[in-house]
Amino acid sequence: MKGIAVVMKLSEIAKILESDFLSGEEKKDQEFHYCRGSDLMSDVLAGFAEGSVFLTGLVTLQTVRTASVSGAGAIVFVRNKKPSPEVIALAKQEDIPLLVTPLSMFVSCGRLYQGGLTGVHGNR
Amino acid sequence: MTSIHKSYHVAKNDFIHAGEASIHVKNLLKSMNYNQDLVRRVAICGYEAEMNLVMHGGDGELSVDVNSERVILEVADRGPGILDIELAMQEGYSTAKEEYREMGFGAGMGLPNMKKNSDALKITSEPGQGTHVSMTFYNKG
Numbered sequence: 001m002k003g004i005a006v007v008m009k010l011s012e013i014a015k016i017l018e019s020d021f022l023s024g025e026e027k028k029d030q031e032f033h034y035c036r037g038s039d040l041m042s043d044v045l046a047g048f049a050e051g052s053v054f055l056t057g058l059v060t061l062q063t064v065r066t067a068s069v070s071g072a073g074a075i076v077f078v079r080n081k082k083p084s085p086e087v088i089a090l091a092k093q094e095d096i097p098l099l100v101t102p103l104s105m106f107v108s109c110g111r112l113y114q115g116g117l118t119g120v121h122g123n124r
Numbered sequence: 125m126t127s128i129h130k131s132y133h134v135a136k137n138d139f140i141h142a143g144e145a146s147i148h149v150k151n152l153l154k155s156m157n158y159n160q161d162l163v164r165r166v167a168i169c170g171y172e173a174e175m176n177l178v179m180h181g182g183d184g185e186l187s188v189d190v191n192s193e194r195v196i197l198e199v200a201d202r203g204p205g206i207l208d209i210e211l212a213m214q215e216g217y218s219t220a221k222e223e224y225r226e227m228g229f230g231a232g233m234g235l236p237n238m239k240k241n242s243d244a245l246k247i248t249s250e251p252g253q254g255t256h257v258s259m260t261f262y263n264k265g
Contacts, residue, residue: 066143
């Protein structure tokens with residue numbers, strides 16, 4: 001399956017994940033090729049993240065800062081995890097769209113994989 | 125390009141503000157039109173160092189010195205120090221508390237990641253006195 005190059009708009013990702021925008025809806029046309037699902041911020045910082053959509057169950061300020069310094073382009077909180085207003089405010093400041101989905105990490109990753117997104121390490 | 129020096133205070137256990145200094149540094153370098161790769165490497169190393177300081181160090185400072193040739197990032201704290209630097213550099217080795225792991229950190233990946241993303245890394249530490257980390261990043265254009 002290597003070599004497949006599916007690009008998904010953030011609006012399409014939101015639809016597939018039945019998710020709502022908490023911030024950054026104006027970036028709904030931004031395109032994504034890569035995706036990562038992780039609750040370990042250290043893994044995100046140690047690997048490729050540029051322009052990826054980042055799925056996590058961790059709703060802290062550090063999740064947003066990890067995305068900001070690593071270059072992740074959007075964050076999706078899984079399992080309906082709702083961040084505090086401070087986390088949403090920081091995401092707005094850092095210009096990173098935030099979405100929340102009722103789906104689990106497993107199902108969210110599965111749906112985006114099925115939709116054609118590639119892992120951050122470049123494989124499928 | 126003129127040389128710029130900035131210094132930020134980083135407080136122990138302050139997870140509300142941890143990472144702010146590195147994001148300031150990232151924005152500073154971006155505004156100076158450094159290439160994306162260099163900005164990313166400096167931001168990641170700064171953030172890893174800042175988190176280490178907040179989790180393990182005492183209060184301390186993160187400072188950055190920038191000119192057209194290179195960026196030097198220095199992090200100094202007055203914490204307990206690192207007993208065995210060689211051991212601390214091993215991926216997976218960690219003395220982090222459970223509460224830090226629950227925040228997605230403390231996996232023993234910070235120092236190896238700083239080594240990977242910097243062009244030169246120097247750590248000096250004296251048990252009971254604190255730790256000093258210096259990282260250099262060359263501007264390859």
